[in-house]
Amino acid sequence: MTEKIARFFEERRPQTPCLVVDLDVVEQNYHALADALPDARIFYAVKANPAPEILRLLTGLGSAFDTASVPEIEMVLAAGCTPDRISYGNTIKKEADIRRAFELGVRLFAYDSEAELEKISRAAPGARVFCRILTSGEGAEWPLSRKFGCDLPMARELLIKARGMGVEPWGVSFHVGSQQKDLTQWDRAIFEVAQLFRELEVLGIDLGMINLGGGFPTRYRSDVPNSQAYGQAIFDSLRRHFGNHLPETIVEPGRGMVGSAGVIESEVVLVSRKSATDRKRWVYLDIGKFGGLAETMDEAIQYPIEVLGDDGSDAAAEPVILAGPTCDSADVLYERAEYRMPADLKAGDRVRIHATGAYTTTYAAVCFNGFAPLQQYCI
Incomplete structure (x- = not known):
């Protein structure tokens, strides 16, 4: 606990239960991850904590944002962010919400099924889309289930379909599980994504982005690797599987940013x-x-x-x-x-x-x- 939080409790004696967030720590966490992954764009996962003060701070620091709903998009815009720094990363969206996000200027959408792709093509013509693949979540303290993502063969077909549906197949995303302490989990997923990139390149589809998701942890009752360890593991994996032809990379920290x-x-x-x-x-x-x-x-x-x-x-x-x-x-x-x-x-x-x-x-x-x-x- 920081001195600033301790002083707040001592001086204000707020009614319980209450949460006090030190914005200086949020800023420190942002810089630590940005320094660890200098070639990646940070898309803060708004769902972790959408407090206006946090969104304004991160907007000023240059962060982009991963959103799960239209209200989250509107919160980010209200914080001063521009729509080109927003991803609609939920793979489960109403068509009306896709249309509203598109009207607000959002041009980056996630999907993991043909039905979702069809909704995006109708409601957000010309948008960039990225397909989410399944991961095991092994090693995560808060694993993600099979609710999100599809297997690699399906992802390949969905990205091929996108080319003929009036949207731009732009990338692939995955999430290795929240509070992920096993550094090797990113390597397994990056290896699969690199294979997919090469298969699609042969077919004339040049993907431009890999979304590495979240998973960056907060220390609870046991130690976790620091940001530099994650950054080095991810960078080494990208080099190993993509060589010098690195795509744009984005990360979606939530817990690791504000926890x-x-x-x-x-x-x-x-x-x-x-x-x-x-x-x-x-x-x-x-x-x-x-x-x-x-x-x-x-x-x-x-x-x-x-x-x-x-x-x-x-x-x-x-x-x-x-x-x-x-x-x-x-x-x-x-x-x-x-x-x-x-x-x-x-x-x-x-x-x-x-x-x-x-x-x-x-x-x-x-x-x-x-x-x-x-x-x-x-x-």
Whole structure:
């Protein structure tokens, strides 16, 4: 946690739960990735955290944006970005939304099926399109399912079809899974994409772009490689498989851009046991899965959690089960993961949940059980 965030909590004492994002950290993360991948264009994944302050900051730094909906496109434009720096990267779009994005000036669209390609050709004639391929997601803490992308043979056919449908087949995209710590995963995908580029070149289709997706991590409870390590691994792979004929490359960081910039402060609502012999106490916070911590599903993302006033002594800590405040049995954050908290923890104590700048405010339900959406402060 930065001194600026600590000072904000101390001076403002905001009502919990709330998220505080340090914009200086966002800027540092942007520069770190830009320095690590100097030949790639950064398209910030707006879905990670669309706060206007973040979008304005990144626009000023020169970032482009990966968007998933028309409202996200409108948010980015309102932040001062021009439409030539926007990609409509969702492969599942209403035709009316494609048309509206095209009217707003967006000219870069993703697809992974013939039906989606047909919609784009009708609603966005002349646009550039890129086809998303499937990846395994192996090694990612938040793997992406088979919901997005198609296999290589289908991608080849879809890019060939695009040529005759009034749009420009421009590139190929993939995503190796969110919070990806295995540096080799990009190499596997880049190898497949390079093969596809060469096959299409023989047919007279010269693709110009490879979208390397996201996957760049935030440090939670264990160390992750730094931006330079990712940059070097990706650059080496591009050189190995494309030689000196490198296409335009773009990356779509979300978590890696804003995750480490945010801290949530929460209040303990209740500490209890289910029986006199329970080894673990239940600790209920005023934030849970439906308040912004949806990524605790299956305990996939394990946030660092600090109890205010705790001296960090393991001797004074006991294992706990962490849960949210709602009347929903699914609202349990961590039961298997070994979280420990002070033996004298009580209702009213405050905890800070670190590295929560990404995928929290955007996952928060709108008044589920009457609880207000997660409040956010960007400083």
